[in-house]
Amino acid sequence: MVTRDERILLLLGLLAAEQQHGYQINEFIERNLSRVSQMPRATAYSMLSRLERAGLVDASTEQQGNRPPRRVYSLNEAGEARYLEMLVDLLANPGFREPPGDHALMFIDSLSRSAAVDALQRRISALDSELAQMESSPSHEVGMGVGLAIDRRAALLRADRAWFVGALERVRVGLPEQPATSSHVEPAHG
Amino acid sequence: MVTRDERILLLLGLLAAEQQHGYQINEFIERNLSRVSQMPRATAYSMLSRLERAGLVDASTEQQGNRPPRRVYSLNEAGEARYLEMLVDLLANPGFREPPGDHALMFIDSLSRSAAVDALQRRISALDSELAQMESSPSHEVGMGVGLAIDRRAALLRADRAWFVGALERVRVGLPEQPATSSHVEPAHG
DNA sequence: TTTTCCATGTAACTCGTTACATGATTTC
DNA sequence: GAAATCATGTAACGAGTTACATGGAAAA
Numbered sequence: 001m002v003t004r005d006e007r008i009l010l011l012l013g014l015l016a017a018e019q020q021h022g023y024q025i026n027e028f029i030e031r032n033l034s035r036v037s038q039m040p041r042a043t044a045y046s047m048l049s050r051l052e053r054a055g056l057v058d059a060s061t062e063q064q065g066n067r068p069p070r071r072v073y074s075l076n077e078a079g080e081a082r083y084l085e086m087l088v089d090l091l092a093n094p095g096f097r098e099p100p101g102d103h104a105l106m107f108i109d110s111l112s113r114s115a116a117v118d119a120l121q122r123r124i125s126a127l128d129s130e131l132a133q134m135e136s137s138p139s140h141e142v143g144m145g146v147g148l149a150i151d152r153r154a155a156l157l158r159a160d161r162a163w164f165v166g167a168l169e170r171v172r173v174g175l176p177e178q179p180a181t182s183s184h185v186e187p188a189h190g
Numbered sequence: 191m192v193t194r195d196e197r198i199l200l201l202l203g204l205l206a207a208e209q210q211h212g213y214q215i216n217e218f219i220e221r222n223l224s225r226v227s228q229m230p231r232a233t234a235y236s237m238l239s240r241l242e243r244a245g246l247v248d249a250s251t252e253q254q255g256n257r258p259p260r261r262v263y264s265l266n267e268a269g270e271a272r273y274l275e276m277l278v279d280l281l282a283n284p285g286f287r288e289p290p291g292d293h294a295l296m297f298i299d300s301l302s303r304s305a306a307v308d309a310l311q312r313r314i315s316a317l318d319s320e321l322a323q324m325e326s327s328p329s330h331e332v333g334m335g336v337g338l339a340i341d342r343r344a345a346l347l348r349a350d351r352a353w354f355v356g357a358l359e360r361v362r363v364g365l366p367e368q369p370a371t372s373s374h375v376e377p378a379h380g
Numbered sequence: 381t382t383t384t385c386c387a388t389g390t391a392a393c394t395c396g397t398t399a400c401a402t403g404a405t406t407t408c
Numbered sequence: 409g410a411a412a413t414c415a416t417g418t419a420a421c422g423a424g425t426t427a428c429a430t431g432g433a434a435a436a
Contacts, residue, residue, distance in 0.1 A: 001191055004395085006293040013297040023416055036292060043396055045417065050395085066404070068416040087301065090294035091309035094316050099346055100287045102226060103196040104280035106335040107203040111277065119281035126284050144364060145296040152353050156289055159349030163342050174334060194423080213388055233424055235389065240423080256432070258388040 002037060003097075009090060010037060011047055012075060012083040015057060019074035022048055035137070036149050048073055056082055099160070105167075113175040120168045127161040192227060193287075199280060200227055201237055202265060202273040205247060209264035212238055225327070226339050238263055246272050289350070295357075303365040310358045317351040 010033075014025055025048070026041045048071070051057045056079035063069040075083065101123070108116050134154050200223075204215055215238070216231045238261070241247045246269035253259040265273065291313070298306050324344050 001193055002288050002293070003191055003290070006288075006290075009293050009297070013293075013300065016297075016300065021416085023414095033296075036296060037288065038286075040397060042398080042417085046396060067414095068403075070416060084300070087294055087297055088305065088309050090291060091298065091301075091306070092312040092316070094313060094320065094347075094350070095290040096228070097287065097290045098192050098196075098227060099343060100193070100196075100285040101280060102339040102342065103192065103199050103203075104277055105339045105342065106223075106226060107199070107206075107277055108281065108335045108338065110203065110206065110274070111281075115278065116281070119278050122282040123284060126282070130284065145298045148298065148357060148360070149292040149295045152292065152295065152350075152357070153289060155353045156346060156349055157284075159346055160284070160342075163345045167338060167342070170338070211388085230425060232389085232426080236424060257386095258431075260388060 002039075003095065005086060006090065007037075007039060007043070007047060008051065009083070009086050010039070011044065011051060012056065012079055012086070015073055015075040016080065016083055019072055021062070021070040021072045023070060025073075033146070035134075036146060051079070108171065109175060110179050111175075112179055113171065113177050116171050116175055117168065120164060120171060124161060124164050124168070127157055127164065131157050131161070192229075193285065195276060196280065197227075197229060197233070197237060198241070199273070199276050200229070201234065201241060202246065202269055202276070205263055205265040206270065206273055209262055211252070211260040211262045213260060215263075223336070225324075226336060241269070298361065299365060300369050301365075302369055303361065303367050306361050306365055307358065310354060310361060314351060314354050314358070317347055317354065321347050321351070 010029070011025065014020060014028065020028075022045045026039075026044050029037060029039055029044070048057070048059075052059045052073065056076065057073045058076050059071050059073050061069050062072050111119070131154065134150065134157070200219070201215065204210060204218065210218075212235050216229075216234050219227060219229055219234070238247070238249075242249045242263065246266065247263045248266045249261050249263045251259050252262050301309070321344065324340065324347070
């Protein structure tokens with residue numbers, strides 16, 4: 001999951017490099033950026049046409065031989081300005097994004113100790129294999145930025161793993177064998 | 191941003207504690223969980239009625255004096271089962287969630303070195319104040335789980351901060367004074 | 381007694397996704 | 409020459425959000 005703004009940035013950034021048609025953009029994202037950004041193809045089309053309506057990109061229709069005609073998008077001045085604005089903004093401002101699993105953690109004491117321990121152990125293994133996969137992956141990356149993004153992700157995964165190892169201990173010690181009858185989170189007392 | 195599943199878990203979890211009406215749930219989330227989960231009020235109503243359609247919760251209409259009538263939701267057996275299932279699943283599986291800012295990092299070499307350095311420094315400060323705020327916050331939390339979630343978030347923030355400090359150095363050294371004319375990410379060469 | 385706030389949602393709209401379309405090309 | 413795949417999207421649906429509604433209670 002990724003915010004809309006980040007997806008917009010991605011599209012603008014790709015168009016900043018050169019004008020492209022939707023299919024081409026989708027191919028590029030899938031081929032080269034799959035580890036950094038998931039975006040269903042139809043979503044890209046959808047967003048491109050909205051960017052056009054918003055006046056950030058210009059579009060024209062083009063045809064090659066008897067292939068289906070295609071819409072070619074290019075960044076206009078407004079788009080370029082917007083791109084740099086958003087880029088700086090998204091770099092400078094951490095935006096809240098709750099880490100995956102936090103909601104589940106909140107309710108962990110609905111589980112018996114053994115169930116909780118088991119789930120946490122599985123999570124740790126999953127994190128391990130993700131990390132292993134990242135470290136073994138090609139990384140003949142496009143540009144410096146993509147490398148940075150991936151490196152960061154690995155760093156955060158390692159930190160998360162470490163945290164979960166600690167949490168496992170805490171849960172082993174602190175969680176009762178059986179969960180209380182009713183869930184722990186008490187209703188507002190006011 | 192949070193996945194739909196996590197929001198569903200949240201609602202089911204709150205209803206597992208006791209039956210509640212929409213307004214009450216919204217109040218609770220805002221008052222007690224605002225740091226763990228943002229959810230616009232209308233979204234909760236919307237999801238509750240979908241959970242009802244899905245057969246996971248039962249609902250009845252109730253009226254107090256001449257207040258507006260309200261829909262009271264309670265978890266049924268299917269819902270309870272689903273709740274525990276989802277809970278274990280979300281605990282055990284890390285789900286990919288790109289860290290906020292990764293997209294921007296990808297395009298960092300569209301910026302001049304000084305602009306990039308400046309943005310990164312601002313981000314680090316922002317992370318610092320977020321951390322400071324977390325550490326100074328009440329923390330007379332409801333239940334063990336919420337404490338865990340917050341603690342984890344702090345740990346990840348610290349790791350992220352550390353990573354950005356390193357990145358700042360790399361950018362200072364590695365980024366050219368001026369960005370190349372055209373953006374760095376080359377179009378697919380195939 | 382006018383204004384503001386509380387309690388309780390509903391309606392309308394927009395965005396993103398899942399499914400489907402379609403004619404050329406390559407493969408068997 | 410039938411089957412699969414490529415190239416290119418479009419349409420319809422469902423989910424989430426922004427805006428709005430409404431009548432009593434509390435405050436001024």
